Amino acid sequence: ILPDTFESTWSSPSNIALVKYWGKKEGQIPANPSISFTLDHCATTTRVKFTRKETPGISFDLLFEGEPKPSFKPKIQQFIDRILPYMEFLEGYHLEIDTSNSFPHSSGIASSASGMSALALCLMSLEAALSGAEEDANFYKKASFLARLGSGSACRSLEGPLVSWGQHEHISGSSDLYGTPYRGQLHKTFLDYRDTILLVDKGQKQVSSTVGHGLMHGHPYAEARFEQAHRNLAELLEVLQNGDSRAFIRIVESEALTLHAMMMSSNPYFILMKPNTLEIINKVWDFREKTGSALCFTLDAGANVHLLYPGSEADEVMKFIEDELVDYCEQGQYICDRIGEGAKRR
Numbered sequence: 483i484l485p486d487t488f489e490s491t492w493s494s495p496s497n498i499a500l501v502k503y504w505g506k507k508e509g510q511i512p513a514n515p516s517i518s519f520t521l522d523h524c525a526t527t528t529r530v531k532f533t534r535k536e537t538p539g540i541s542f543d544l545l546f547e548g549e550p551k552p553s554f555k556p557k558i559q560q561f562i563d564r565i566l567p568y569m570e571f572l573e574g575y576h577l578e579i580d581t582s583n584s585f586p587h588s589s590g591i592a593s594s595a596s597g598m599s600a601l602a603l604c605l606m607s608l609e610a611a612l613s614g615a616e617e618d619a620n621f622y623k624k625a626s627f628l629a630r631l632g633s634g635s636a637c638r639s640l641e642g643p644l645v646s647w648g649q650h651e652h653i654s655g656s657s658d659l660y661g662t663p664y665r666g667q668l669h670k671t672f673l674d675y676r677d678t679i680l681l682v683d684k685g686q687k688q689v690s691s692t693v694g695h696g697l698m699h700g701h702p703y704a705e706a707r708f709e710q711a712h713r714n715l716a717e718l719l720e721v722l723q724n725g726d727s728r729a730f731i732r733i734v735e736s737e738a739l740t741l742h743a744m745m746m747s748s749n750p751y752f753i754l755m756k757p758n759t760l761e762i763i764n765k766v767w768d769f770r771e772k773t774g775s776a777l778c779f780t781l782d783a784g785a786n787v788h789l790l791y792p793g794s795e796a797d798e799v800m801k802f803i804e805d806e807l808v809d810y811c812e813q814g815q816y817i818c819d820r821i822g823e824g825a826k827r828r
């Protein structure tokens with residue numbers, strides 16, 4: 483029996499890819515496997531109130547940080563259209579979606595991963611309530627499957643501390659359809675890893691990720707890139723166990739630069755880094771050379787720089803950021819985050 487009303491609230495974190503997903507096939511299928519650290523503080527909290535209505539179809543209202551947000555509606559509508567075949571019980575409900583982010587609204591940090599995963603979990607809570615299912619591994623698997631249909635990388639945001647997505651011969655149970663939490667041995671250095679996000683450019687992304695993935699179709703280097711991602715992921719899986727920080731740095735920084743190289747060599751081409759992005763990268767390399775630190779950088783499809791480092795180096799790295807890097811950040815802003823455990827029900 484379908485309840486007349488139901489309410490569910492989930493908070494879901496953002497994630498930062500170590501091996502990047504860039505390029506997809508029909509049906510939100512990744513062109514290559516990827517893996518990410520789940521973040522902790524950067525999160526979206528979403529409450530959905532479901533109310534049964536007389537008219538057919540699904541309708542929804544959306545509040546973002548307490549205000550109506552018409553510009554988000556098409557993406558949510560597309561998400562609902564895509565998931566409906568897997569959640570037919572939603573037919574006949576009106577959804578009041580109330581969502582907010584823990585990170586500043588225009589920070590250049592994409593909220594699609596945290597937002598779509600939080601929303602998918604709210605919908606799954608209604609399904610679980612209807613079927614009497616537990617919030618077990620299958621619950622998360624289907625929630626991840628749904629989140630993927632909203633935004634590919636969102637399927638890596640539900641659990642932690644690391645989640646892969648996409649079939650890979652060395653990851654048992656890996657799938658193109660949902661994220662798989664990393665179940666291998668994790669070297670102790672990665673148990674307390676930090677991500678300090680330097681906000682170099684807080685503006686809107688110049689290239690939406692939909693357009694970005696599209697650029698990999700017919701890209702002259704696409705096949706080589708997809709194979710490289712497979713190899714890098716295989717190597718990274720070993721590094722996660724043996725804690726080899728030099729190999730970690732080499733893979734993660736190369737992945738970040740390759741992502742941008744793909745954009746620079748596509749048709750049309752884009753440069754998403756800013757001069758300050760490069761200034762920061764050079765400073766990070768100098769710092770590492772001088773101190774032997776395990777600090778490294780990675781990038782998303784934008785100019786902001788994610789600094790990754792073990793918690794044991796936090797004091798030195800924070801001093802370095804304050805002394806040498808804040809001036810490259812817009813309004814001196816950065817966000818301190820760390821590896822997290824995944825989404826939480828509120």
Ligand code: PMV
Pocket residue numbers: 498499501502503504516592594633634635636691692741782783
């Ligand atoms: O999930 P999307 O479609 O927004 O794509 C995100 C792609 C990158 O963030 C650039 C890389 C990744 O694997 O997260």
